[in-house]
Amino acid sequence: MRLVSAGCRHHANDNIADFIEPGELEQLQAEVQAQMQGVLRALVIDTDSDHNTQDTAKRVAKMFVQEIFKGRYQPMPAVTEFPNVTRLNELMIVGPITVRSACSHHLCPIMGKVWIGLLPNEHSNLIGLSKYARICDWIMSRPQIQEEAVTMLANELQERVQPDGLAIVMEADHFCMHWRGVKDSESKMTNSVMRGSFMKDPHLRREFLSLIR
Numbered sequence: 001m002r003l004v005s006a007g008c009r010h011h012a013n014d015n016i017a018d019f020i021e022p023g024e025l026e027q028l029q030a031e032v033q034a035q036m037q038g039v040l041r042a043l044v045i046d047t048d049s050d051h052n053t054q055d056t057a058k059r060v061a062k063m064f065v066q067e068i069f070k071g072r073y074q075p076m077p078a079v080t081e082f083p084n085v086t087r088l089n090e091l092m093i094v095g096p097i098t099v100r101s102a103c104s105h106h107l108c109p110i111m112g113k114v115w116i117g118l119l120p121n122e123h124s125n126l127i128g129l130s131k132y133a134r135i136c137d138w139i140m141s142r143p144q145i146q147e148e149a150v151t152m153l154a155n156e157l158q159e160r161v162q163p164d165g166l167a168i169v170m171e172a173d174h175f176c177m178h179w180r181g182v183k184d185s186e187s188k189m190t191n192s193v194m195r196g197s198f199m200k201d202p203h204l205r206r207e208f209l210s211l212i213r
């Protein structure tokens, strides 16, 4: 309700941490548990006598809220920014960072890897290496589609680091294609975002792409 009156978008891959008051996340998880119990009932699973599913609704609610979709409910991880004192302006690459996400359409897992390339300038902020993986995990721990996930990650890094160039490549397995539906277990999705000097300079782009192979 507060989200609606504030005009705040709350799509599957949006973060709503600013609207969660202390104690509300526990209430939200309890509501997910109750609704999940209803889903199991609708699936005609006798959770009273089936010892394997007695606590499934509780486990699934905890998994959604505290684990696999935590990037919707928790604030962005703290990121310390350091000034670029030595004026680094060479290509740097972080990766492969492991990606664990889920597709917005079927809530099936997306498992993959991300590579991040940055060309800082003297005004850029440098952030600790582990923070790339933390920010990535925060963005990916939501129901996503891959195209929007890489754009969200790029926007977040652009804002923090303000580099001259930013490149992101993501390669992932989509279990909605492997496990169900078309059942094509070999195909992967690869996409990229190239900004600033990676867009303008084909040599830089080639150097990045050759180093991540």
Ligand SMILES: Nc1nc2c(ncn2[C@@H]2O[C@H](COP(=O)(O)OP(=O)(O)OP(=O)(O)O)[C@@H](O)[C@H]2O)c(=O)[nH]1
Binding pocket: 103, 104, 105, 144, 145, 146, 147, 174, 176, 177, 180, 181, 182
């Ligand atoms: N573009 C894009 N599509 C995705 C992503 N993850 C899953 N999908 C696709 O989203 C589509 C959802 O399609 P629908 O036709 O509405 O659903 P469906 O009938 O269950 O589709 P099938 O998977 O073909 O059985 C499927 O083709 C999925 O493969 C993603 O990250 N990006």
